[in-house]
Amino acid sequence: MAVLATGTESIADAEGMLHDAPYFVGALLDGDALRSGELLDFVRTTSLTDEARGGALYLAASDSAAPYMDVIDGAGTERSLCYPTMLATADEPVDKQKYALVGHAYLTATYNGELEGVRRICHIELNDIPAPEGTTLGLCQCLVDSVGHPERLLVSFRARASQAIASIPVSLGYVSDAEVDGQTIIDLTTEWTYQLIVVTAEYPAQHARCLKIDLKGLPSGAWCEIAELNILRQSDAVNLPAACKVRIGRISGVADPLFGVLDGYGAYIRNLYATRNVNIAGTLTAGDEHGFASTFYVGRIHKNVLRNSLGCDFQTPTSVLGELPPTGIGTVHRLVAGEHILSGQTEAWAMQHTGERYCFSFWCRSIAPTNVTLSQGGAVAGVVPVDITWQRHHVVFEVQHQSGEAFSLFFSAAQPIDFTSPQLETGEHPTLYQATDEVLHETEEYGAWFSRGGIGGTIQHPLLRLNDDGSITSCDGSFVINADGTGHFAGGRFRWTKDTIDLKGVTIRWEDFDDEAQEALLPKAVSISGPDTFHYADALIPVANPASLTLIASEQNFSATSRRWEYLAASEEWRDAGSRDTSLRLTPDFHAWEGRELLTLRYTASHQGKDYTATCTVSKQYDGESAYSVYIETDRGTILQNGIGETTLVAHVMRGAEEVTAMIPEKLFLWTRQSCDPDSDARWNAIEHWGRKLTIGGDDVARKAVFGCEVILKT
Known part of the structure; x- marks a missing residue:
């Protein structure tokens, strides 16, 4: 239930004495309608307008998951599709945190953070320039996130005007106005009134939605104010486990992005601060700011x-x-x-x-x-x-x-x-x-x-081990550092102290080596530097940036007598890339790609009979502005009565709200089938079905089957 208004009325008791009784007016969003005389048992959970009142402390002893205590907060704001806190300028990209207007030439708008207890106010005033007939003026709030169907949306805001104005149109639908999910009219007065509009989205999710409040009926010089606007999925508003910040007791049902759905008894806390004595019996794990990465582990x-x-x-x-x-x-x-x-x-x-x-x-x-x-x-x-x-x-x-x-x-x-x-x-x-x-x-x-900033490898097979006697050894025991700073490697054949190096009982000092010996002892290696990515503006636009890139190999402490570049073929073999220099020029159509998006290259430099190698990976990335989606329509429905008749499935490819099906060749649409008969599915899928359309009959469906279409955007 959503509360639309609150107040206090006077009620006389049996003796005629008047008493103040608080009341509220509510809108039933889900569940059975209330009956006269029925007692209500409810708790306030969140506010759609005031972040400071967006939470609640909930204690349950009789619920099915009891006993527990929850601190819930942000259910009405954290997942908002639109929650503006500032004013957008003309031609600015869509932003869920900014009020967006249409008809900038005919109106003036300002933003006020708070006035008379009302927050996030957008003040809109018509100027003296007359707008052409049919021009939409006012709020035009486009949604960044897609809206599924069917899905119920809550549109919540406060509004007032400089004078009483009736029948202001409010609608939510496609940006193009081709389809409208819901529309209504509101009446404004000079006092703030709360508006809650419930809309059920019935049309496909690939089309962007827009909330419009048309103010073209305002007289010239009049003004209107829209405040505390919030557009939210109803499912998010009532999803209290997702808004749970703290739970103590039975934690069953709490959903966490790291652990999934929790179960059992304990405490679920987003932030924990402890001082003085902290004792842990079990496992202590630390990650990055999101809890991932496993950078630290004790257990x-x-x-x-x-x-x-x-x-x-x-x-x-x-x-x-x-x-x-x-x-x-x-x-x-x-x-x-x-x-x-x-x-x-x-x-x-x-x-x-x-x-x-x-x-x-x-x-x-x-x-x-x-x-x-x-x-x-x-x-x-x-x-x-x-x-x-x-x-x-x-x-x-x-x-x-x-x-x-x-x-x-x-x-x-x-x-x-x-x-x-x-x-x-x-x-x-x-x-x-x-x-x-x-x-x-x-x-x-x-x-x-x-892992990071510590001692690498994995917990079960670390690169360096920490031993009980205070020493550190490598994973195979060939390298040892003792607690006093001395150590050895190569099984003890090479030992060192702070000032000396002992080799089988012979003390070696660096200054005793001549220049040739010192050069021979210097570490030798090769490395590869340079850009490693070809960017494409879109999967359907085969133009790479840059047009070519050059990889540079460096040789440390030696000059090679021979050099070669190789690439890793799809057959897992290293093949000649054609260069014998320290550089390699690479293009997007280089034959070594072999239709892949990743290419592994290896540089080998030979010196005094020994090879030194380095590898790198070059990739192709597609930075399309819009997400691609595929939806399938039928010409005769989705049911074949008694296995008789046929229907044609047609695949449509959308790039954002634009259909790009015609830009993709027929040979890149592959149809698959999944039913309750895996063996029959395997035989059906073994015969590849290509094309934008697929006609199926009773022989293709055994009771029930799901047909899917895979579209290859890059060839």
Whole structure:
């Protein structure tokens, strides 16, 4: 329920005495209508107009998830589609934090932060220049974020005018006015009145929306003020778990971007400040400002039991994207539609832990909403919905052992997905991500691991180990630093102190070497510098910036006798790139790209019979201003009665609000099918169906089938 007005009235008791009784006028947004005499049990949760009153303290002892205490705040403002706090100028880009006007030539506008207890005021006054007939004047607030359908929106604001004005049109619909989701009229007086307009968006989300308050009915010289404007999805306004900042008690149901949906008892706190004595029994993890990156860890050493979560050992072909995952460490794999296999552990491990419950978590996104099915040991472990944004998902299952088979996880999806940062741990709840490489240290001990600004590698296989006696050793024991500052490497054959270096009992001093020997001892290496990215304005505009780039190789402490550049082909072979100099000029149409977006190059310099190498990666990036989307329409509906008849599916490609289907060749539209019969789907998908249109009949549908269209923008 939304409160539209409040007040106090006088009510006489049985003896005729008058008493003040507060009341409110509410608008029912969801649920059953109230009945006369019914007692209400409710709590104020948020304000759509005042950020200072946007929260509440909620204690529950009788709710289904009780007992708990919540501090909720920002449900009415944090996810606003439009919450202006300043005034936009003419021709300024759309901004959800600025009041936007239309008809600047015929009106004057000013902004006031607060006046008479009302905040965020946009003052609009018509000037003496008459506007042409049909010209829209007033507020024209375009939404930056897309609006789904059907989806209910709340439009909240206060308004007043210099004189009483009736029937001012208010509408929300397409920017082009081609379709209107909702419209109404409001009456203004010289006093502030609160307006709440509820609109249900019925049209496709790829079209941008705009709120318009048309003031062309105002007389010349009159003014109108719009204040505390807020446009919000109703689902966001009532999503209290998302607005929960603190919960103490039973934390079941709280959704966190790092851990997902929480369960059990405890305390959920966004910010924690402690002083004096702080005692921890368990795990302490630190990341970046968003909680990701796993830069600091103190706790159980062997937590993530999945081997090589950084690189991900897929048995099926994948492509590695040149971007950082949301965890800030590791690689992102692009998995095409179909089934993929991820190797995670040995058969001996699966046999030892068979029947035990493990939680598998991972970050995933898709080019279009789809479901990902996860299986292990021949049984489905779970199905998770994947969207176009990065989200962490998890499933819980019992480990199954298959004779002669290593422990692997099977993924199946109808759409291509991006996958990264998997974690397999005991229990039923995912904890903060712990990276692993090819080496796992199976121990029940606790320890510390540092990544940035500390000691690299992973917690189970660190580059440098911190030992109980105060010494530091390398991962293979070849390098040792003792607590007193002395040390050795190469198994003790080379030792040092503060002033000397001992080699098999012989003391070596740097000043004893001649110039030739000192040069021979200097470290030698090569490096590659230069730009590493070709930028494209849009996926459909094949013009790169820059037109070419030059890579420069540097040789430290030596001059090579021979040089060569190579590139890594799609077949994983190193092939000659054609240059024998310290520079390599690269163009977007260089044959080594082989249709890929990433190109790995290697420079090799030879000196005195030894090769020194360095590698670098060059990428192509597409910086399109608008997001691409695909929607499918049918000419005869989506139901075939008794398997008889046919219908034609037509794919449309939108770039923002512009349709660009005609710009894409027919051969770049690929149709896929997913139904309850995977074997039949495999046979249907094996025969590739290309083109913008697809005609299907009863033979193509067994009870129910979902058809998707993949559009390739870059060839």
